[in-house]
Amino acid sequence: xxxxxxxxxxxxxxxxxEPYLSETLKARFRSEILxxxxxxxxxxxxxxxxxxxxxxxxxxxxLMEIADFLSLTPAEVIDTASFYEEYWLRPKGKRLIAVCRSxxxxxxxxxxxxxxxxARLGIDVGExxxxxxWTLVEVECLGSCDSAPVMLVDEKLHEWLTPAEAVKRLxxxxxxxxxxxxxxx
Amino acid sequence: MSSPTPTITINGVRRxxxxxxxxxxxxxxxxxxxxxxxxxxxxxxxxxxRICLCEVWSxxxxxxxxxxxxxxxxxxxxxxxxxxxxxxxxxxxxAVANQKAVMEYLLINHPLDCPVCDQSGECFLQxxxxxxxxxxxxxxxxxxxxxxxxxxxxxLLYSDRCIMCTRCxxxxxxxxxxxxLMVMGRGNKEEIDVFPGIxxxxxxxxxxxxxxxxxxxxxxxxxxxxxxxxxxxxxxxDPITASGDNIWIHHNEGKIHRVKPRENPxxxxxxxxxEVRYGWKxxxxxxxxxxxxxxxxxxxxxxxxxxxxxxxxxxxxRAVEDGGRVALLASPMIACxxxxxxxxxxxxxDREAVLAVGPVxxxxxxxxxxxxxxxxxxxxxxxxxxxxxxxxxxRRVLEALAGPGQVLDFEAFLRAMGKGTxxxxxxxxxxxxxxxxxxxxxxxxGCLGGKFIVAIDTLAGxxxxxxxxxxxxxxxxxxxxTFENARGMIQSFERALTAFEGARPEGQIAFxxxxxxxxxxxxxxxxxxxxxVYDAADIRSxxxxxxxxxxxxxxxxxHPAPRPQARPDMRLVEI
Ligand code: SF4
Ligand code: FES
Ligand code: FES
Numbered sequence: 078x079x080x081x082x083x084x085x086x087x088x089x090x091x092x093x094x095e096p097y098l099s100e101t102l103k104a105r106f107r108s109e110i111l112x113x114x115x116x117x118x119x120x121x122x123x124x125x126x127x128x129x130x131x132x133x134x135x136x137x138x139x140l141m142e143i144a145d146f147l148s149l150t151p152a153e154v155i156d157t158a159s160f161y162e163e164y165w166l167r168p169k170g171k172r173l174i175a176v177c178r179s180x181x182x183x184x185x186x187x188x189x190x191x192x193x194x195x196a197r198l199g200i201d202v203g204e205x206x207x208x209x210x211w212t213l214v215e216v217e218c219l220g221s222c223d224s225a226p227v228m229l230v231d232e233k234l235h236e237w238l239t240p241a242e243a244v245k246r247l248x249x250x251x252x253x254x255x256x257x258x259x260x261x262x
Numbered sequence: 263m264s265s266p267t268p269t270i271t272i273n274g275v276r277r278x279x280x281x282x283x284x285x286x287x288x289x290x291x292x293x294x295x296x297x298x299x300x301x302x303x304x305x306x307x308x309x310x311x312r313i314c315l316c317e318v319w320s321x322x323x324x325x326x327x328x329x330x331x332x333x334x335x336x337x338x339x340x341x342x343x344x345x346x347x348x349x350x351x352x353x354x355x356x357a358v359a360n361q362k363a364v365m366e367y368l369l370i371n372h373p374l375d376c377p378v379c380d381q382s383g384e385c386f387l388q389x390x391x392x393x394x395x396x397x398x399x400x401x402x403x404x405x406x407x408x409x410x411x412x413x414x415x416x417x418l419l420y421s422d423r424c425i426m427c428t429r430c431x432x433x434x435x436x437x438x439x440x441x442x443l444m445v446m447g448r449g450n451k452e453e454i455d456v457f458p459g460i461x462x463x464x465x466x467x468x469x470x471x472x473x474x475x476x477x478x479x480x481x482x483x484x485x486x487x488x489x490x491x492x493x494x495x496x497x498x499x500d501p502i503t504a505s506g507d508n509i510w511i512h513h514n515e516g517k518i519h520r521v522k523p524r525e526n527p528x529x530x531x532x533x534x535x536x537e538v539r540y541g542w543k544x545x546x547x548x549x550x551x552x553x554x555x556x557x558x559x560x561x562x563x564x565x566x567x568x569x570x571x572x573x574x575x576x577x578x579x580r581a582v583e584d585g586g587r588v589a590l591l592a593s594p595m596i597a598c599x600x601x602x603x604x605x606x607x608x609x610x611x612d613r614e615a616v617l618a619v620g621p622v623x624x625x626x627x628x629x630x631x632x633x634x635x636x637x638x639x640x641x642x643x644x645x646x647x648x649x650x651x652x653x654x655x656x657r658r659v660l661e662a663l664a665g666p667g668q669v670l671d672f673e674a675f676l677r678a679m680g681k682g683t684x685x686x687x688x689x690x691x692x693x694x695x696x697x698x699x700x701x702x703x704x705x706x707x708g709c710l711g712g713k714f715i716v717a718i719d720t721l722a723g724x725x726x727x728x729x730x731x732x733x734x735x736x737x738x739x740x741x742x743x744t745f746e747n748a749r750g751m752i753q754s755f756e757r758a759l760t761a762f763e764g765a766r767p768e769g770q771i772a773f774x775x776x777x778x779x780x781x782x783x784x785x786x787x788x789x790x791x792x793x794x795v796y797d798a799a800d801i802r803s804x805x806x807x808x809x810x811x812x813x814x815x816x817x818x819x820x821h822p823a824p825r826p827q828a829r830p831d832m833r834l835v836e837i
Contacts, residue, residue: 083409087461152434152457153435160448
């Protein structure tokens with residue numbers, strides 16, 4: 078077995094001088110998010126959502142800033158963020174396609190849908206197009222089994238898909254700016 | 263019907279318990295083995311590893327008839343509080359089936375690398391695999407491969423061996439409050455890690471290595487040093503700070519290989535600082551003194567004990583004959599018993615000898631973990647700024663001899679010594695050290711000049727070179743004794759190693775000197791009888807008998823708890 082090593086303690090994260098949590102953002106979180114939670118741990122999920130919404134994903138520097146803002150440790154923040162695949166710890170495209178791969182959708186033809194989208198965009202599952210426009214992922218049950226197979230494009234659910242129909246939906250205009258950051262953006 | 267003391271029945275035997283205890287705690291206290299990974303007395307309960315599940319029946323409150331508890335589901339014994347009349351099975355077919363399933367599940371992605379794993383021999387996974395697992399694996403797919411990670415100054419993580427019990431994560435969140443460790447990801451991809459670039463370097467970091475039930479968290483210092491089954495363990499006490507932390511010295515063939523915390527709920531709980539954990543290196547320092555020396559033409563020349571003792575006694579005596587005083591600087595690093603004997607040496611020569619306690623190093627200020635906790639919190643752990651194990655004990659003993667208020671601290675000692683014969687007419691001094699690192703100060707050197715000096719120490723240093731006679735002493739690991747910690751608890755420690763070649767414990771040196779003095783100071787004459795052999799327990803009873811104020815040494819010494827007899831898990835065959 079190959080010997081894989083990782084220098085976790087000595088790793089450098091990418092940093093930029095401009096903070097991800099601007100003063101305006103913090104002020105907004107202070108008035109809109111913090112009062113709703115008893116503990117700062119409780120405020121973590123919505124804060125992560127809001128920061129991801131702002132920047133499209135959650136760079137490590139942003140996680141450190143969130144930790145600082147909520148008086149948590151950076152490890153606690155990434156622990157939570159890495160639990161949910163809807164939080165993006167690596168950059169993703171401007172728009173996100175999430176095809177449901179759970180059992181109902183799979184039986185109703187999901188594999189073909191994924192294949193069709195892969196062919197149309199020229200990328201594999203988990204990849205982003207070269208122009209940075211699209212990212213394709215497969216997710217577990219979206220809670221819409223009755224209309225399987227389904228997929229989410231940004232925040233819009235597309236139901237009763239066929240491969241051809243799925244590809245066509247990609248041409249629809251994104252709804253509002255909010256949706257341009259994908260799942261739960 | 264409930265009995266006066268509530269009881270539960272575990273595997274057919276009734277066990278009393280105190281309300282609030284979990285089933286697992288009752289079993290552990292009674293010595294009934296229930297397999298457990300994620301549970302730890304010092305951490306919160308998460309009941310996540312599932313190996314401790316047991317079958318529980320409880321009496322129906324109305325009819326008293328036994329019924330399956332929780333509808334007959336297996337219950338995590340680490341989380342379920344015991345209630346009177348419960349009947350618990352950890353060896354029923356259902357419970358055993360679960361143990362086997364959990365073991366098989368944990369071993370799916372676990373490498374079979376016990377032959378090269380440091381934990382091998384003290385690994386819960388290995389032991390339970392042997393006792394509760396099956397001999398073969400049905401898993402034919404690819405194992406998940408995870409990296410070996412560098413997590414900090416002392417800690418390595420072989421992630422592929424981790425069973426995700428999260429003890430380590432809970433430790434950094436609940437005990438140190440520093441929260442460096444985390445679970446990254448989810449499901450079969452989850453792994454323990456630190457935030458990139460933020461290492462686990464808190465001053466208690468080494469404890470995560472002890473906590474880890476498997477060989478995932480490893481000690482860089484101990485890595486590949488020794489197979490654990492070669493190690494012998496000796497109970498001891500933190501020798502370099504005033505904490506009185508209980509420790510195990512793990513050693514083999516005369517060498518210490520590591521120090522581990524020894525559980526004591528009244529002192530260090532389950533933990534020790536990294537300072538104490540790695541603070542034993544001076545025992546094997548290349549600078550250890552290995553032979554007595556005497557000053558010749560201004561330079562130390564190697565000597566032997568008989569000669570050195572003779573010169574020492576003669577020199578001390580001459581100081582008194584010349585109308586001077588003799589002083590003892592008893593270091594706070596030596597045992598109470600030794601301070602007692604050394605004080606007797608100088609008082610044998612000079613009834614009015616000056617008794618002083620050596621310098622007590624202090625570094626920074628006391629700290630309590632988790633930050634913000636009160637010191638008296640049963641979960642709190644205190645790190646002591648005072649870097650000497652026995653300042654109080656040495657003072658207590660000297661005061662019993664010289665009278666309260668008559669014992670000098672180091673500053674007062676320096677003043678009393680002064681230059682030349684000093685303010686109190688001191689012409690000779692017995693100076694002991696045994697510090698883990700250099701401790702001579704220019705002030706000390708200055709006031710030793712012009713006097714007859716006998717230095718008893720472990721490591722070389724300028725004051726040893728300057729002494730008329732130097733005698734090589736033994737470190738804490740090479741003798742027994744007692745230390746009194748910052749909270750006034752007197753605790754005994756045992757000898758782990760034979761004394762460094764050529765060195766003797768201060769207590770033995772004191773006995774040798776006392777014997778020589780009793781024989782008129784001539785080694786030839788002394789040769790016919792033998793000096794007493796230093797034995798800390800004997801001296802403690804003597805101290806208590808001779809001085810009322812030292813009665814605590816008979817009544818209030820904390821001794822290491824007797825070890826539960828390890829029983830072999832194989833049948834012994836007579837040959
Ligand atoms: S590294 Fe050890 S202590 Fe930490 S979760 Fe894994 S097995 Fe448990
Ligand atoms: S399985 Fe696809 S929505 Fe439930
Ligand atoms: S010890 Fe009870 S579930 Fe882990």
